[in-house]
Structures are given as structure tokens and as C-alpha cells.
Amino acid sequence: MATEVIEKVESRSTYLNNGHTVKSWLLTLDHKRIGLLYLFSISIFFLIGGIYASLIRLELVTPEGDLLTPDTYNRVFTMHGVIMIFFFLIPSIPAVLGNFLLPIMLGAKDVAFPKLNLLSWYIFMLGGALMMYTLINGGIDTGWTFYPPYSSIYSNSEVTMAGVSIFITGFSSILTGLNFMVTIHTMRAPGLTWFRLPLFVWAHYATSLIQILGTPVIAITVLALALERTFQIGIFDPKLGGDPVLFQHMFWFYSHPAVYIMILPSMGVISEIIANSTRKRVFGYHFVAFSSLAIAVFGFLVWGHHMFTTSQSMYAGMVFSIISYAVAIPSAIKTFNWLATIYKGSVSFSTPMIYALAFLGLFTIGGMTGLFLSALGLDIHLHDTYFVVAHFHYVMVGGAIIGYLGGLHYWWPKMTGRLYPETLGRISAVIVFVGFNFTFMPQFILGYLGMPRRYYAYVPEFQVLHVLSSGGAFVLAVGFMLPLFYLAWSIKYGQKAPNNPWTAFGLEWQTASPPPTENFTYNPVVTTEAYEFEHVEEIRNAGKTGAIQTA
Amino acid sequence: MADSHASQYGLAHHFSSMEQQREAGTIGMWIFLLTELMFFGGMFLVYAIFRTTYPAGFEQGSHLLSVKLGGLNTIVLIVSSVTMAMAVYYSQIGEKKRLVGMLSVTLVLGLVFLVVKYFEYREKFEHHLFPAMGFYAPDAEHLALQYHQQVRVFLWIYFAMTGLHALHMIIGAGMLLVLILMAHKGRFTTSYNSPVEICGLYWHFVDIVWIFLFPLLYLTGYHLTGH
Amino acid sequence: MSDHTEHHIVSPKIYFAIFGALMVFTAITVAVARFDLASVWGPLNIIVAMTVATIKATLVVLYFMHVRYSSKLTQVIVIAGLFWLLIMLVLTIADYVARTGWPTPLGQV
Numbered sequence: 001m002a003t004e005v006i007e008k009v010e011s012r013s014t015y016l017n018n019g020h021t022v023k024s025w026l027l028t029l030d031h032k033r034i035g036l037l038y039l040f041s042i043s044i045f046f047l048i049g050g051i052y053a054s055l056i057r058l059e060l061v062t063p064e065g066d067l068l069t070p071d072t073y074n075r076v077f078t079m080h081g082v083i084m085i086f087f088f089l090i091p092s093i094p095a096v097l098g099n100f101l102l103p104i105m106l107g108a109k110d111v112a113f114p115k116l117n118l119l120s121w122y123i124f125m126l127g128g129a130l131m132m133y134t135l136i137n138g139g140i141d142t143g144w145t146f147y148p149p150y151s152s153i154y155s156n157s158e159v160t161m162a163g164v165s166i167f168i169t170g171f172s173s174i175l176t177g178l179n180f181m182v183t184i185h186t187m188r189a190p191g192l193t194w195f196r197l198p199l200f201v202w203a204h205y206a207t208s209l210i211q212i213l214g215t216p217v218i219a220i221t222v223l224a225l226a227l228e229r230t231f232q233i234g235i236f237d238p239k240l241g242g243d244p245v246l247f248q249h250m251f252w253f254y255s256h257p258a259v260y261i262m263i264l265p266s267m268g269v270i271s272e273i274i275a276n277s278t279r280k281r282v283f284g285y286h287f288v289a290f291s292s293l294a295i296a297v298f299g300f301l302v303w304g305h306h307m308f309t310t311s312q313s314m315y316a317g318m319v320f321s322i323i324s325y326a327v328a329i330p331s332a333i334k335t336f337n338w339l340a341t342i343y344k345g346s347v348s349f350s351t352p353m354i355y356a357l358a359f360l361g362l363f364t365i366g367g368m369t370g371l372f373l374s375a376l377g378l379d380i381h382l383h384d385t386y387f388v389v390a391h392f393h394y395v396m397v398g399g400a401i402i403g404y405l406g407g408l409h410y411w412w413p414k415m416t417g418r419l420y421p422e423t424l425g426r427i428s429a430v431i432v433f434v435g436f437n438f439t440f441m442p443q444f445i446l447g448y449l450g451m452p453r454r455y456y457a458y459v460p461e462f463q464v465l466h467v468l469s470s471g472g473a474f475v476l477a478v479g480f481m482l483p484l485f486y487l488a489w490s491i492k493y494g495q496k497a498p499n500n501p502w503t504a505f506g507l508e509w510q511t512a513s514p515p516p517t518e519n520f521t522y523n524p525v526v527t528t529e530a531y532e533f534e535h536v537e538e539i540r541n542a543g544k545t546g547a548i549q550t551a
Numbered sequence: 552m553a554d555s556h557a558s559q560y561g562l563a564h565h566f567s568s569m570e571q572q573r574e575a576g577t578i579g580m581w582i583f584l585l586t587e588l589m590f591f592g593g594m595f596l597v598y599a600i601f602r603t604t605y606p607a608g609f610e611q612g613s614h615l616l617s618v619k620l621g622g623l624n625t626i627v628l629i630v631s632s633v634t635m636a637m638a639v640y641y642s643q644i645g646e647k648k649r650l651v652g653m654l655s656v657t658l659v660l661g662l663v664f665l666v667v668k669y670f671e672y673r674e675k676f677e678h679h680l681f682p683a684m685g686f687y688a689p690d691a692e693h694l695a696l697q698y699h700q701q702v703r704v705f706l707w708i709y710f711a712m713t714g715l716h717a718l719h720m721i722i723g724a725g726m727l728l729v730l731i732l733m734a735h736k737g738r739f740t741t742s743y744n745s746p747v748e749i750c751g752l753y754w755h756f757v758d759i760v761w762i763f764l765f766p767l768l769y770l771t772g773y774h775l776t777g778h
Numbered sequence: 779m780s781d782h783t784e785h786h787i788v789s790p791k792i793y794f795a796i797f798g799a800l801m802v803f804t805a806i807t808v809a810v811a812r813f814d815l816a817s818v819w820g821p822l823n824i825i826v827a828m829t830v831a832t833i834k835a836t837l838v839v840l841y842f843m844h845v846r847y848s849s850k851l852t853q854v855i856v857i858a859g860l861f862w863l864l865i866m867l868v869l870t871i872a873d874y875v876a877r878t879g880w881p882t883p884l885g886q887v
Contacts, residue, residue: 110565112575178582185851186575187566213862216586220593224711232684233707234700235597241700243880246600249870250593300865304873313876316869574849581852585859592863596870602824603874604881618808625804633797636788636842643787755842759835765804766827770811774823 014417014514029114030517035100036415037121038091043484045087045128048135052080054477057439057470065457073456074141075157081144082162083135086169087128089396090258092404093265094211095124095176098204100415102180104508104515105198107189107524112182120175127169134158134165143454145251148236148244152228160229163222170219173261177211180204189507191526198506198530199275199288203268206292210257210264210299218254221247245310252303260299262396263363264292266403267334270356273410274338276504277353278345281531284337291330298327308379317376324374331367335360350502351425355406358433362398366391369444384454387447390440398436405432405483412487413501417514418494424486432479438472505531561743573745580749584756587719591760594712598767601704608701612709613772615680615702617671621769624667625761631660632758639751642734642744650747651734657754658727661720668717675706682706709768716764719757726750786847796841803834 015032018024025033055076059067068076103111111117134140140162142151151159184205188197225247227233234240236247275282282288304312304320338360347353369391373379382388406429412420442465447453451462458466500509511520528535559569566572602609638653675681679688682703689699730750733739739747807830815822840846845856874880 108565112565113579114565174586178579178586181582182575182579185578186571212582212586213589213859216590217593217866220590224593224597227707227711231682231707233682234704235601235707241605241704241881243600245873246597246870249873250596253866253870300862301869304869311877311879313873313878315876316873319869319872577848578851578855581855585855585862588859588863589866592866595863596867599867599871600874603871618811622804622808626801629797629800629804632800632838632842633793636793637790640787640790640793752843755838758842759838762834762838763828763831766807766811766831770807770827771823773808773811774814776812 012512013516014512015517016417016514018517027118029110029118031099031103031111031114031117032415032515032517032519034117034121035096035098038095038099038124041121041125041128042088042091042096045083046480049080049084049088050477050480052076052083053473056080057473059456060458060466061470063458063460063463063466068456070456071141074143074454075139077454078141078143079135079139082140082166083131084396085144085258085262086166087124087131089262089400090173091124091176092262092400093269093407094180094204094207094261095120095172097269097404097407097411098180098207098265099176101411101508102201102204103183103187104511104519105201105506106183106187107192107507107520107526108183108187109518109520111179112187113179116175117179120172120179123175124169124172127165127167127172130161130165130168134162137161145255146222146225146247147251148225148228148247149238152225152236153232160226163226163229167219167222167226170215173211174215177208177215180208181212184208189524189526192507195286195289196526196528196530197289198268199271199282199285199292200265200268202289203264203271203292206296207261207264209293209296210261214254214257214261214300217250218258221250221254224250245307245312248307248310249303252306253300256303256306257296257299259392259395260295262400263403264295266359266400266407267292269403269407269410270338270359271334272506273352273356273406274341275531276410276502276533277348277350277356278342279533280341280345281529281533282337283340283343284333285530287333288337291333294330295327298323298330302327302374305374305379308376309383314376321374321376325371328367328371331363335364335367349426351420351422351429352406352410354426354429354433355402355409358429358436359399359402359406362394362402362433362436366394366398369394382447384452385447386443386451386453389453390443390447393440393443397440402432402436405429408483408487410502411508412490413497414508414513414515416491416494417497418490419497419501420483420490420494421486424482428479428482428486431475431482435472435475435477435479439469439476440472442466442468442472500536503533503536505533505536560740561738569742576745576749577752580752584752587756591712591715594708594715595763598708598712601708602767602771605701605704608698609705610772610775611698612702612705613768613770614775615675615706615772616709616769617674618769618773618776620667620671621765624664625765627660627664627667628758628761631657631664632755634660635751635754638730639744639748642739642747643741645739645741647734647737647739650739651731654727654731654734654747658724658731661724661727665717665720665724668713672710675710680706681710712764712768716757716760719760723750723754723757726753786844788841788844788847792841796837799837800834803830806830 015030018030019028025037028034028037055068056073059065059073059076065073099111099117103109137158140155140157140159142155142157142159146159146163184197184201224235228236228242232240233242235242236244238244271282271288302320302324304316305324308317308321338356369387373382373388373391409420409425412418446462446465446469449462451458497513499511499513501513502509507520507524507526508515510524562569562572566575634653634657638650638657641650641653678690679686681687687703687706689702727750730747733746807827810826810830811823815826839856845853
């Protein structure tokens with residue numbers, strides 16, 4: 001992949017060699033360094049969440065509950081969900097890749113509010129610390145959904161502290177979204193009009209929209225829950241005249257769109273990778289861009305489909321069901337456009353592209369099974385079964401995490417200035433794909449046959465499928481651990497990366513690898529549409545000679 | 552282009568012009584207010600659901616609040632909004648003394664609001680009307696027994712919403728204090744005054760929340776007086 | 779209403795006029811609340827109160843917060859915020875209105 005002559009980078013000043021002290025990292029205002037701080041922190045949370053996942057799969061190898069007590073099992077799956085969702089998936093792509101790349105893609109020196117950006121990381125870490133405190137005190141056992149009245153009255157775990165932790169972490173998400181929105185609006189390079197933006201940026205704009213409009217609602221919801229638990233008010237407690245379904249309304253008003261916080265940035269990454277790996281402009285650029293916004297808007301109208309089996313009005317259920325089907329439209333537009341991009345493109349099967357292709361298949365399955373669940377009648381049968389578990393793992397792991405890994409590999413040379421070992425990368429991508437399918441495909445069948453979620457024991461008939469799933473989880477874990485090691489290895493021993501190892505299009509590839517602190521040594525001006533690969537060479541030459549500086 | 556602005560007063564390094572910086576600040580504050588709107592919106596939703604469910608309890612509960620004190624605070628906040636707007640005006644035309652004066656008046660009015668709020672809260676605590684389990688014990692003089700639980704829900708919403716609002720007032724007062732110090736040192740010029748403007752937006756938003764809270768909380772049971 | 783973000787200075791006269799209007803509307807809302815309009819029509823009290831409050835809030839947004847003179851982007855942000863708030867309120871309340879068995883008998887305490 002690296003055909004370009006590697007420039008001498010030893011003497012050049014980069015954002016990485018601009019200060020080596022701990023202080024220079026912890027007090028940095030550089031969006032690139034903050035992105036790496038996030039990368040480090042969420043990797044740790046991913047490991048913790050992964051350990052909980054392995055415990056779940058180990059327990060479910062046998063039908064009897066022999067490894068964990070029922071109470072411990074409740075805590076394990078709850079902590080798995082809470083840590084993975086609030087501390088890994090939601091910050092994953094926006095806070096790491098978005099923070100690092102967004103300003104560079106816009107040709108800006110930094111995000112609009114660098115201090116807020118750093119603050120958001122500290123808020124995230126404070127929320128994370130409180131969650132670790134909860135974890136050390138035994139975790140919580142309510143399920144990641146915190147449904148009252150169990151969470152508000154009966155649970156004997158640290159629900160209040162977990163609520164405070166999520167309340168605090170929410171503000172980190174809000175600040176990231178706010179920063180991105182303002183940055184995209186005000187700091188685009190001259191000539192970089194809205195429809196010249198990379199689709200990665202469009203996806204992040206839509207994500208930020210959800211973050212700033214949805215997150216405050218979960219904040220007030222968990223706050224209300226914490227107060228309810230402390231003072232026994234009765235707004236969620238049916239015994240005192242309250243309504244637990246109100247909590248579910250408020251909870252899902254955020255938590256359903258939150259799924260799109262996880263998947264939209266991933267879709268942005270996939271657009272970039274597919275365009276580059278097929279050497280073609282993304283087919284239907286405008287449709288892909290607007291479908292991101294459409295998903296962000298529709299995503300806010302469908303939360304009631306999580307509540308079909310509650311006392312929610314059946315008329316409301318019908319409306320929510322129909323609108324839920326509508327979300328499939330923009331998602332399908334994206335998928336079809338990506339396929340159309342690949343068609344007759346010159347496809348290269350690099351590691352990022354293998355992840356992107358895996359995304360296409362897995363996200364399609366995840367999305368299609370979502371339609372099953374938004375069907376009013378079918379959902380009564382499938383609600384709270386492993387079918388749901390499999391569905392959202394196909395979207396969150398098969399969609400969000402695979403997009404994250406693909407993006408991490410794609411931009412790794414830019415972020416670190418080092419190439420990762422490509423063969424190992426491809427092998428681990430295939431391992432992830434195979435392991436993932438072995439883990440979660442059986443769960444669709446389990447769920448359809450009636451295996452409920454969150455049970456620590458089950459009838460013996462289900463054992464074959466559960467063992468298959470646990471075995472797949474082991475393979476998946478290997479697939480996730482491999483990049484951890486070889487990426488870490490490459491930071492020190494990897495081959496030095498050229499500025500544009502993929503001969504890719506985009507402002508981020510026009511600057512050095514790793515970029516200088518100010519991102520560019522010149523003031524970038526954009527004169528072409530996005531993904532015009534025929535112009536890559538001339539743009540690069542212009543950048544080298546400094547011809548771009550004029551204009 | 553890159554170095555021409557290096558010495559310009561008040562311009563951060565990553566912006567290319569004052570105009571860009573001002574625009575970013577204003578849009579940033581507006582987007583932040585959007586989150587605030589949704590944050591309070593969640594509480595307004597809770598209010599709407601329970602008000603329609605327990606109309607009588609809400610009237611009874613509202614009747615426990617003092618329209619006089621609530622009205623006084625409404626006027627105080629409206630006046631403070633005007634003084635804040637005037638502060639922005641004086642920062643725009645560069646009158647430092649009047650800017651400091653208007654900001655100070657706004658701060659004092661904000662504090663008056665908080666003091667009045669404190670007396671209202673204290674009165675509720677003295678009559679055991681704070682809705683915590685085990686503490687809440689309204690006497691017959693205050694409340695007919697059949698509404699106890701409904702009124703408790705109302706009072707929770709009252710304390711939660713006014714408490715959140717008061718918290719925002721305290722944060723706003725802190726911002727004003729910083730602005731006053733900065734203005735006093737002469738930090739603001741006719742070309743660099745967006746901090747005043749941005750804090751102004753925040754202050755007005757907090758005022759708007761109160762504009763809705765006042766009728767929803769204080770006036771709902773006002774017609775029960777004298778009947 | 780133009781897209782330029784040039785600085786518009788609002789004259790104090792407008793501020794004082796708005797202040798007067800806000801005080802008048804406050805007086806109106808307090809005065810109306812003295813009467814139980816439920817005998818005319820059940821929700822009339824709350825409708826009047828909310829209409830007046832909305833007018834007041836609109837005045838503050840348009841003039842004190844300069845939205846009338848701001849860029850289109852700011853205006854879009856304000857409208858988007860209201861739209862999203864309405865999504866939450868309307869869809870949730872619609873459920874309660876159409877729901878059978880709400881409020882629960884237990885809830886009538």
C-alpha cells in the first residue's frame with residue numbers, strides 16, 4: 001500500500017513531539033491529543049465491558065446457573081451494558097476519530113472551543129470514575145435501562161451513584177456535540193462548501209444534533225430517578241400514583257436516538273473507506289448526506305417501539321410502529337448507495353475495506369431484524385428475548401464497533417505516523433467477522449424459540465445454540481485483542497507512514513503524518529468536490545510546492 | 552493571513568478573524584441553550600402529564616405557594632433582563648462605566664431573586680411541605696387529606712423545577728461576577744464584547760424559563776383564593 | 779432577516795417598550811388567574827396562561843436575545859429547539875390521552 005517515497009520526519013515538529021511531559025498531555029488543548037486521551041480511556045472501558053461479556057457467555061455455556069449467582073449475573077449483564085453503551089460506544093467514534101479528524105477535514109486549526117473539548121474529557125473521566133466506584137461496590141443490577149419501580153424502590157445496588165455517573169458523562173457527550181456543530185458551521189476552510197464536505201463530517205453533524213438534543217433528556221431522567229429513589233416521591237412509583245411508563249418514555253426519548261449516536265459516525269467512516277477502497281466518488285453523495293440528517297430526525301420519533309408490551313396506548317403503539325418502519329428508508333438509501341459505489345469500482349481488500357464490507361452485511365441483518373421488532377404483533381412474541389439481544393448487537397457491534405475498528409485502521413497511519421501490519425490486520429478483521437456471526441446468529445434462533453434475555457439459567461434444549469454462541473464469543477475476543485496488540489506494537493516498531501499511504505482524497509491526507517500541532521503548514525483552500533480521486537495527485541503536488549497557499 | 556491577526560486583541564489562535572470567533576461563540580451559546588431547553592423540557596413533560604392526571608391536587612398544591620412572592624420574583628427577573636439587555640447595549644457602544652453599572656444591577660437583582668426563593672423554601676420546610684418520604688406532613692390547616700399524595704407530586708415538581716432554575720440563576724450570577732470584574736478592568740471594547748452578549752443570552756433564557764414556571768406553578772390555584 | 783452576521787445594535791427605546799409589554803402581560807396573567815374559567819371551558823385557564831407566557835417568551839427571544847436581528851442560522855436553531863421539544867411533549871402526551879386505564883385507580887389517591 002505504501003508506494004510513496006517516505007519523507008524525513010525525524011526533524012519535523014508534529015503534534016506528538018510537541019511536549020513529552022504528562023502535563024503536556026493532561027492539559028493539552030490540541031484536539032488530536034484529546035482524541036488520543038479518549039482512545040486510551042475508552043479502550044480501558046472496552047476491556048472492562050469485555051470482561052463482563054465473557055462472564056455472561058461463560059455462565060451460559062451450561063443450562064444450570066453454576067458459575068455465578070443469579071444476583072451476580074444481574075450485576076454482570078447490567079455493568080456490561082452500562083459500560084459498553086455509555087463509556088465505550090457513545091464516545092467511540094465521535095470522541096476519538098471525530099475529535100482527531102473533524103477539524104483537519106475542515107481545514108481548521110482546532111475545534112471551535114478547545115477548552116470545552118478538554119473539559120469534556122475530564123467530565124467523561126469523572127463520570128467514569130464514579131462508574132468505577134459503582135463497579136467496585138458491586139455494580140448495579142437493574143439492567144442498563146434502569147426501569148422503575150425496581151430501580152427506584154427494590155434494588156439494593158448503587159443505582160443512585162450510577163445515575164449520577166451517567167448524568168455527568170452525558171455532559172461530556174453534549175460538549176463534544178456542541179463543539180462539532182459549531183466547528184462545522186463556522187470553521188470550514190475557504191471553498192469547503194457544505195456539499196464538498198466529506199460524508200464523515202455530515203455523519204458527525206447528524207450525530208451532534210442527537211447528542212445535544214437527546215442527552216439533556218436522559219440527564220433529567222436519571223436525575224429524577226435518583227431523586228425518586230432518595231425521597232420516594234411517587235412520579236414513577238405506581239403505588240404512590242406515579243407511572244413507570246413515564247420513565248420509559250423519557251428514557252427512550254434519549255436512548256433510542258442514542259443508538260444513532262453510535263451508528264451514524266460509523267456510517268460516516270464506512271462512506272470514507274468505501275470511497276477510497278473503490279477509488280470512486282460515493283454514489284448519490286447528496287442522498288447519503290441527507291439520509292444522515294433524516295436518520296437523526298426520524299430517530300427521535302420512534303422511541304415508543306421499545307414499549308409495545310407496556311400499558312402504552314395501542315394507538316400510540318401503531319404510530320410508533322409505522323414511523324419505526326420509516327427509519328429503514330434512510331438506512332436503506334445509504335446501504336444501496338454504498339453497494340452502488342462498490343459496483344464497477346476498483347476494489348482493494350485492505351483491512352479497513354474488509355471491515356467496511358463486514359459492516360454492510362452485518363448492519364443489513366441488524367437493520368432488517370429491527371423491522372421484525374417494530375412490527376406490533378411480532379414484537380409481543382420477540383420482546384425481551386435473545387432476538388432483541390442479537391438484533392442490537394448486530395447494530396452496535398456489527399455496525400458501530402466494526403466501523404470504529406475500520407476507521408481506526410484507516411486513519412492509524414495519520415494518527416500515529418506508523419503503518420500497522422497489514423496481513424495481521426486482515427486476519428483479525430476476518431476473525432472478528434467470523435467470531436461475531438458465530439456469537440450472535442444463534443441468538444436470533446434462541447430468541448425466536450423463546451429464550452428470554454437476562455436469564456442466567458435455561459432449559460437444556462437451548463444448550464447447543466448457547467455453546468455455539470459462547471464459542472463464537474471466544475473467537476470474537478481473539479479478534480478484538482489482536483488489534484490491541486499489533487496497533488500498540490506498531491506505535492513503536494511499525495514502518496514509518498507516508499503522508500498519504502492510501503493515495504486517498506481529503507484534507508487530512510494532504511497534511512503530514514502525524515500532523516503538525518496546527519494541522520497544516522499552509523492555509524488550505526478547497527477547489528474540488530469530495531472524493532475526486534482523479535485529482536489526488538495534482539492536489540498533493542500543489543500542496544508540496546505550496547501552490548495551494550495562494551487563492 | 553495566518554499571522555496578520557496574531558496580535559489582534561481577544562482573538563484566540565485557532566480562529567482566523569474576530570468575526571469568525573464571535574459567530575462561533577454566539578452559535579455555541581444558542582446550541583447550549585437548545586440542550587437547556589430539552590433539559591427543562593423533560594420536567595415540563597412531567598408537569599404536563601401529572602397536571603392532567605391530578606388537576607385538583609395541582610390546584611391545591613399551587614394554592615400553597617405565595618403569588619405575592621412569586622409575582623415579586625417575576626418582576627425582579629424581568630427588570631434584570633432589561634438591565635442585562637442594557638449592559639449588552641453599553642458594551643456595544645463602549646461605555647465602560649455604565650456597562651459595569653448595568654451588570655452590577657443585574658447581579659443584585661439576581662441575588663434578590665435567590666433571597667426571596669430562599670424564604671419561600673424555608674417556609675415550605677417549616678410546614679413540612681418538602682415532599683420527602685417521612686418528612687412530608689402537611690397539617691389540616693394547609694391541606695385537605697384526600698389530596699396529600701397528589702400535592703406531594705406537585706410539590707416535588709415545584710421543588711425540582713424551581714430548584715433547577717435557582718441553580719441556573721446561581722451559575723448566571725457567577726458569570727455576571729466574572730463579567731463585572733472583566734468590564735471593570737476594561738477588557739471589553741466595541742469590537743470585543745461577545746462574552747457580555749453570550750452571558751446575556753443565557754440570562755434571558757433563565758428568565759424565559761421563569762416566565763413559564765410562574766403561571767404553571769403559582770397561578771394554577773390562584774382562583775381558589777377568596778372563594 | 780438577512781444572512782449577514784454584522785452587528786446590529788438595538789436601541790434602548792425598544793428595550794423599554796418590551797419591558798412595558800412584559801409588565802402588562804404579567805399583570806394580565808395574574809388578573810385572569812383570579813377567576814376560575816373552568817365554568818366557561820375546562821382548560822381555558824391554562825390556555826390563557828400559556829398563551830400569555832408564550833407571547834412574553836417570544837418578546838424576550840426576539841428583542842432581548844436579538845433573534846429578530848440575528849443570522850438565519852440562529853433563527854433555525856431556535857425553531858429546531860421548539861420543534862424537538864414539541865416532538866417530546868406531543869408524542870408522549872398523545873400516549874396518555876389515548877391510553878386505556880390511565881390514571882390507574884390506585885393513582886386516584
